[in-house]
Amino acid sequence: MAAIVPEKVYEKAEEYWATQASDVDGMLGGFEKLHIPDINDSKKFIAYLRKSKLLIGNEVAVDCGAGIGRVTKHLLLPAFKIVDMVDVTESFIENSAKYIGELNNRVENKFVQGLQDFTPMEGRYDLIWIQWVAGHLTDEDFIQFFQRCIKGIKSQGCIVLKENIASGKRDFDAIDNSWTRPESEVLSLFEQAGLDVVVNRKQHNFPQGMYEVRMFALKPSKNN
Numbered sequence: 071m072a073a074i075v076p077e078k079v080y081e082k083a084e085e086y087w088a089t090q091a092s093d094v095d096g097m098l099g100g101f102e103k104l105h106i107p108d109i110n111d112s113k114k115f116i117a118y119l120r121k122s123k124l125l126i127g128n129e130v131a132v133d134c135g136a137g138i139g140r141v142t143k144h145l146l147l148p149a150f151k152i153v154d155m156v157d158v159t160e161s162f163i164e165n166s167a168k169y170i171g172e173l174n175n176r177v178e179n180k181f182v183q184g185l186q187d188f189t190p191m192e193g194r195y196d197l198i199w200i201q202w203v204a205g206h207l208t209d210e211d212f213i214q215f216f217q218r219c220i221k222g223i224k225s226q227g228c229i230v231l232k233e234n235i236a237s238g239k240r241d242f243d244a245i246d247n248s249w250t251r252p253e254s255e256v257l258s259l260f261e262q263a264g265l266d267v268v269v270n271r272k273q274h275n276f277p278q279g280m281y282e283v284r285m286f287a288l289k290p291s292k293n294n
């Protein structure tokens with residue numbers, strides 16, 4: 071396999087996303103029907119984190135790879151007083167106010183930036199939510215991004231990754247320029263970043279024949 075040049079991968083991914091529609095179907099790669107089961111299971115996941123005292127505060131969350139704010143609008147704004155968004159695609163961020171509607175006044179910051187460059191403000195967040203975007207990061211950038219997230223959460227804060235999982239070896243999608251990693255590789259990257267998986271749950275009610283999707287709740291490793 072040809073060597074992967076990170077700058078090229080990011081450039082091509084940016085070019086791809088710049089051509090996609092600013093609507094739910096565009097966010098979900100043509101699978102709009104995933105929206106409701108996705109949000110429902112994410113809500114249950116957050117409720118479980120709260121019940122288990124793994125997530126305490128409800129002040130500030132950040133939606134990483136937010137796109138137009140599908141997750142911000144339906145999951146995070148109903149559960150947190152303030153939400154920040156970060157996404158590399160300017161048009162999605164520009165169109166997000168219209169999509170989010172009246173709740174948009176509680177979105178405090180909208181960062182147009184790649185996660186490979188984004189540094190969450192230290193100690194700001196109760197929850198850092200990263201959904202369907204981490205496959206765009208190289209292994210090295212994945213580890214470093216999650217290390218910066220550790221500094222971005224409050225002392226009782228939590229990081230969640232919701233991501234597609236490959237059943238065998240990792241896949242590379244040459245259309246959107248992202249990797250789908252097997253669970254073992256994702257777990258190894260968490261370990262290298264200094265994170266413990268405190269909950270690992272499968273998404274239910276998705277159509278057959280799709281990648282398995284998992285939600286990982288992460289806390290700074292006790293060994294650090």
Ligand SMILES: C[S@@+](CC[C@H](N)C(=O)[O-])C[C@H]1O[C@@H](n2cnc3c(N)ncnc32)[C@H](O)[C@@H]1O
Nearest residue numbers: 087097135137140157158159184185201203206
């Ligand atoms: C599959 S969409 C998911 C959007 C949103 N998380 C959701 O679930 O509705 C992927 C998003 O990742 C963004 N993206 C791609 N590469 C990125 C990067 N390196 N840093 C930040 N965002 C990126 C795209 O612009 C797009 O909005």
